[in-house]
Amino acid sequence: MKTLTLAALSCSLIVLTSAAWAEITLTDLKGRTVTLDAPAQRVMLGFYYEDFLAVAGDGAVDKIVGLSSGPWAEWRPKQWEAYTQKFPQLADLPDVGDTESSTFSIEAALATDPDLVILAGWQYDALGESAQQFDTAGVPVLVLDYNAQTLEAHLASTRALGQAMGTEDRAEALATLYQTMTKDTAARVADSTEEPKVYVELAQKGPDEVGNSYAGGMWGGVIDRLKGRNIANGQIENWGPLSPEYVLAEAPDVILLAGSEWLNRPASVPLGFGAEPKLANERMHAYMGRTGWADLPAVAQGKVYGIYHGGSRTLSDFAYFRFLGKALHPTAFADVDPQAELAQFYTDWLPITPEGTFVMQVE
Structure with a gap:
């Protein structure tokens, strides 16, 4: 009887866990529908490195399995140095190349075994039809766009990233902060x-x-x-x-x-x-x-x-x-x-x- 009770309890926990991590469906900054089985645990990160860390929060670095490291290490070398001093494992992650130099390898990205690929809009555009290889492999791609420099795109990117990482509350707090500061800036300018x-x-x-x-x-x-x-x-x-x-x-x-x-x-x-x-x-x-x-x-x-x-x-x-x-x-x-x-x-x-x-x- 005791064994049956434990078995029943285990089944209940499995059901509750499955319910807690139900399928995630969101819309990215290209208007694409992106579906994840659960919050991402293995992320191939193409760009928006600090934004990812801010939204994903504690343990975010441990969820990165690959990088397009050129835009970080070469464009912002001292920033890269600051983060690799804090997290030496970043320097050891597989580098999948860079779309700006036409070295980005989808094969290398897939080899990191990601459950989510995060790309900037300009990276996704540069990959063109070859980006469909991710779909063929069954790996969801989330396209963000802070480059648009609009309040709407910043907020949408932040919230979509929060949904994908299971950190919606943190993302919403960041979105609220950004919106509040942006509106305050606009009001001050309007009064001048x-x-x-x-x-x-x-x-x-x-x-x-x-x-x-x-x-x-x-x-x-x-x-x-x-x-x-x-x-x-x-x-x-x-x-x-x-x-x-x-x-x-x-x-x-x-x-x-x-x-x-x-x-x-x-x-x-x-x-x-x-x-x-x-x-x-x-x-x-x-x-x-x-x-x-x-x-x-x-x-x-x-x-x-x-x-x-x-x-x-x-x-x-x-x-x-x-x-x-x-x-x-x-x-x-x-x-x-x-x-x-x-x-x-x-x-x-x-x-x-x-x-x-x-x-x-x-x-």
């Missing part, structure tokens, strides 16, 4: 009467060569949302350099230099993980020494700012947008400390401390 002219340049090549500016997307899209008058609008499509003569003629009120952790770029503005403020300031001053720049309103008034190029298109980008909002509308954002908000985000949601220089005003 300032509409300064803005020039943004990718500060990768050094002052002797003009780097890309942005219109419509990336930093250009952010400037538009913050009611800045982006001098690149109407001059370029998406990204490209502006002529030095044009920049001088437009006389921007604010200059934004986007820096990062680039390797083998000795004249670039170093910002991000491990970046030293003194060196970043020196490199920004080198840009200010360009012919004619001393007479620009932005330079004359000290309104030259550096911002981490890896800071956009992620769940923490609200802090970078608020930094730029404060640069454009100092009165409206007088009580906002974007650097403290960024640090708090890491404390609350990510497993490392962001050591480095991520935003700064030239001294």
Whole structure:
């Protein structure tokens, strides 16, 4: 009788467990229906590394079985270094290649035996019809899109990721935070009467060569949302350099230099993980020494700012947008400390401390 009771209890637990982890059906950022038998335990992660860790929470690293590591280790090497110091196992994971360099191997991805593949929209698009190999193998693919830089896409990506990982409550809290901060930023901008002219340049090549500016997307899209008058609008499509003569003629009120952790770029503005403020300031001053720049309103008034190029298109980008909002509308954002908000985000949601220089005003 006792044995039968234990057997019955075991059956009940199996039923309850099955009910608790019922089939998950969600819609990804390509409008595709994605079905999982249970929350993902073996993830092949293509992009959005920090967003995955933030949403998936404790134990997230242990669920990664493979990486498209190029966009992390090569594009953001100091960030990669910070995470591999905390989690050495990341460096030992299989690298499945990168769609940007046409080295992405679906065979290598399938060899990691994932129960979920997570890709950025641009990665999924680059794979084209070959992505159907995942369907043939019975492996679900979740496409996210923080690159769209819209509130709707950020929220939808976060919630879809939470559903897939079984961390819906955590995802909802992150979505609520992002929405709250975004709406507060918009309200402050709406109340401001300032509409300064803005020039943004990718500060990768050094002052002797003009780097890309942005219109419509990336930093250009952010400037538009913050009611800045982006001098690149109407001059370029998406990204490209502006002529030095044009920049001088437009006389921007604010200059934004986007820096990062680039390797083998000795004249670039170093910002991000491990970046030293003194060196970043020196490199920004080198840009200010360009012919004619001393007479620009932005330079004359000290309104030259550096911002981490890896800071956009992620769940923490609200802090970078608020930094730029404060640069454009100092009165409206007088009580906002974007650097403290960024640090708090890491404390609350990510497993490392962001050591480095991520935003700064030239001294």
